[in-house]
Amino acid sequence: xxxxxxxxxxxxxxxxxxxxxxxxxxxxxxxxxxxxxxxxxxxxxxxxxxxxxxxxxxxxxxxxxxxxxxxxxxxxxxxxxxxxxxxxxxxxxxxxxxxxxxxxxxxxxxxxxxxxxxxxxxxxxxxxxxxxxxxxxxxxxxxxxxxxxxxxxxxxxxxxxxxxxxxxxxxxxxxxxxxxxxxxxxxxxxxxxxxxxxxxxxxxxxxxxxxxxxxxxxxxxxxxxxxxxxxxxxxxxxxxxxxxxxxxxxxxxxxxxxxxxxxxxxxxxxxxxxxxxxxxxxxxxxxxxxxxxxxxxxxxxxxxxxxxxxxxxxxxxxxxxxxxxxxxxxxxxxxxxxxxxxxxxxxxxxxxxxxxxxxxxxxxxxxxxxxxxxxxxxxxxxxxxxxxxxxxxxxxxxxxxxxxxxxxxxxxxxxxxxxxxxxxxxxxxxxxxxxxxxxxxxxxxxxxxxxxxxxxxxxxxxxxxxxxxxxxxxxxxx
Numbered sequence: 207x208x209x210x211x212x213x214x215x216x217x218x219x220x221x222x223x224x225x226x227x228x229x230x231x232x233x234x235x236x237x238x239x240x241x242x243x244x245x246x247x248x249x250x251x252x253x254x255x256x257x258x259x260x261x262x263x264x265x266x267x268x269x270x271x272x273x274x275x276x277x278x279x280x281x282x283x284x285x286x287x288x289x290x291x292x293x294x295x296x297x298x299x300x301x302x303x304x305x306x307x308x309x310x311x312x313x314x315x316x317x318x319x320x321x322x323x324x325x326x327x328x329x330x331x332x333x334x335x336x337x338x339x340x341x342x343x344x345x346x347x348x349x350x351x352x353x354x355x356x357x358x359x360x361x362x363x364x365x366x367x368x369x370x371x372x373x374x375x376x377x378x379x380x381x382x383x384x385x386x387x388x389x390x391x392x393x394x395x396x397x398x399x400x401x402x403x404x405x406x407x408x409x410x411x412x413x414x415x416x417x418x419x420x421x422x423x424x425x426x427x428x429x430x431x432x433x434x435x436x437x438x439x440x441x442x443x444x445x446x447x448x449x450x451x452x453x454x455x456x457x458x459x460x461x462x463x464x465x466x467x468x469x470x471x472x473x474x475x476x477x478x479x480x481x482x483x484x485x486x487x488x489x490x491x492x493x494x495x496x497x498x499x500x501x502x503x504x505x506x507x508x509x510x511x512x513x514x515x516x517x518x519x520x521x522x523x524x525x526x527x528x529x530x531x532x533x534x535x536x537x538x539x540x541x542x543x544x545x546x547x548x549x550x551x552x553x554x555x556x557x558x559x560x561x562x563x564x565x566x567x568x569x570x571x572x573x574x575x576x577x578x579x580x581x582x583x584x585x586x587x588x589x590x591x592x593x594x595x596x597x598x599x600x601x602x603x604x605x606x607x608x609x610x611x612x613x614x615x616x617x618x619x620x621x622x623x624x625x626x627x628x629x630x631x632x633x634x635x636x637x638x639x640x641x642x643x644x645x646x647x648x649x650x651x652x653x654x655x656x657x658x659x660x661x662x663x664x665x666x667x668x669x670x671x672x673x674x675x676x677x678x679x680x681x682x683x684x
Contacts, residue, residue: 390624393620393623393624393627394620395607396607396611396623397620397623399607399608399611399612400611400612400614400615400616401612401614401615401616402615402616402617402619403482403502403615403616403617404617405482405483405486405498405617407483408483408486408498408499408617409617411496411498413498413499413618413622413625415496415498416448416676417446417447417448417676418444418445418446418447418448418675418676419444419445419499419626419629420442420443420444420495420496420497420498420499420675421442421443421444421445421497421499421500421501421618422440422441422442422443422482422485422486422489422497422499422500422501423439423440423441423442423443423500423501423503423588424437424439424440424477424482424485424500424501424502424503425437425438425439425440425441425503425504425508425584426438426477426502426503426504437459437473437474437476437477437478437485438459438474438570439456439459439569439581439584440456440457440459440473440474440485441454441455441456441457441581441584441585441588442454442455442456442457442489442495442497444675445629445633445636446636446675446676446677448675448676448677449674449675449676449677450636450637451636451637451638451639452592452633452636452637452638452639453638453639453640453641453674453675454585454588454589454638454639454640454641455640455641455642455643455671455675456581456582456584456585456640456641456642456643457473457489457642457643458473458577458578458581458642458643458644458660459472459473459474459577460472460473460474460577460658460659460660461473461492461643461644461649461659461660461662462652462654462657462659462660462661462662463476463488463491463492463662464488464491464492465479465484465488466484466487466488466491467479467480467484470654471657472657472659473485473488473489476488482500482502482617485500486498486500492664493643493664493667493668493671494668494671494672495668495671495672495675498617499616499617499618499622500616500617501614501615501616501618502614502615502616503613503614504613505537505540505566506541506613507610507612507613507614508562508565508566508569509537509562509563509565509566510562510605510609510610510613511562511591511609511610512560512561512562512565512566512587512591513561513562513605513609514598514602514605514606514609514610515590515591515594515595515597515598515602515606516594516598516602517559517560517561517562517565518559518560518565518587518590518591518594519557519558519559519560519590520557520558520560520565520568520586520587520590521556521557521558522555522556522558522568523555524552524553524554524555525574526568526571526574527550527551527552527554527555527558528552529567529568529571529573529574530550530560530564530567530568530571531549531550531552531567532567533566533567533568533570533571534547534548534549534563534564534567537563537566537567538563541563547563548561548563548564550564565587568583568587569583569584569587571583578642581642582640582642585640589638589640592634592638596634639674641674643662643667643670643671644660644662644663644667645666645667645670648662648663648666648667648670649661649662649663
């Protein structure tokens with residue numbers, strides 16, 4: 207290579223280096239000028255001096271500098287480091303302000319973080335140079351107030367609304383507790399008047415089984431107003447949530463049944479052998495239906511029950527009235543009343559009003575219509591009493607409590623009686639269904655051991671009870 211060509215190459219290298227240096231210097235100056243402008247705008251009294259110093263600085267920095275190739279690379283890296291350091295300082299300052307605001311004001315931290323961060327960026331600085339610090343603070347405060355006004359107030363409203371609902375719910379709960387406590391107290395008063403006869407073998411059994419409460423109502427024929435004698439009336443009272451009905455099923459006392467621990471006999475003999483416990487066991491064994499609760503009613507309690515509800519209106523024939531007068535002879539003798547008390551006129555028939563003694567005499571008649579007719583008359587009286595009982599509880603509670611309860615014996619506990627009282631409002635809306643066991647066509651008259659009895663098709667009667675009381679579909683066994 208000749209000397210001229212070599213000189214040309216050196217000149218080209220120097221021109222390239224000089225252009226690169228000018229470019230880097232220009233970028234640094236532009237960056238610093240932008241920062242200096244924003245500072246000098248707030249110093250109006252020294253604006254001229256600042257302009258001169260900037261011009262002198264420009265003149266000084268724009269003087270050409272000469273570097274070797276290696277020095278040029280080092281200078282470029284140094285300039286880039288300076289730019290990066292300045293950016294990092296700005297970012298650090300923005301972050302510091304954001305974190306301080308985050309701690310200072312929780313509700314508006316998101317919006318204020320955005321506002322402060324944008325104000326510190328170079329682009330936002332150039333667009334907001336005309337704003338003063340007081341204007342910026344005022345704008346910031348307005349934004350914060352706006353945030354606190356809208357969601358804050360709605361949040362307070364929601365809290366107040368929830369608070370009101372909570373107070374309402376608490377008030378309702380307290381009222382229910384007070385009503386429940388009051389009802390439990392009243393049940394306790396009633397229960398204290400009754401006679402409790404515990405049966406240990408069934409004390410752990412639940413009162414309600416498969417959605418049905420079965421209570422055996424026993425009317426004994428004791429002449430001493432005690433628990434002796436035979437069960438003159440047996441009615442299975444079933445409150446079924448499965449069918450929403452109340453079933454009153456009379457169990458005829460002449461049915462020939464198996465009695466646990468004894469020879470087969472009439473059903474009412476089970477009570478005379480072992481009281482209510484053995485009677486319930488006998489019913490379960492022969493009819494496959496669980497019965498664990500009973501209420502025993504004697505003559506006096508039955509009569510007082512009818513009187514407590516103000517008597518009952520029933521339709522009687524002249525012949526039935528004659529039998530009423532006949533049974534009153536024995537009742538007047540047992541209670542020490544003069545003969546002829548409460549006698550009725552046989553010439554009167556149709557709808558008549560019966561008091562307690564007359565209703566008892568009417569329900570004991572087994573000579574008209576056999577035992578089926580008698581159980582039907584018993585159910586008629588109980589149905590009328592059940593329908594009138596709610597009104598009587600309000601108008602005549604004292605007579606109901608003092609006249610009936612001392613003559614009742616039961617194995618229901620106070621808690622179970624309280625549960626029944628809670629069920630009563632709903633149960634009283636149920637349809638009352640009356641029937642008797644054995645059902646028609648499932649029995650025949652027979653004489654066994656010189657006793658007139660009823661031989662029963664037990665499988666057909668089991669099916670009837672399951673389908674009606676429990677709402678089950680049962681296929682009779684062949």
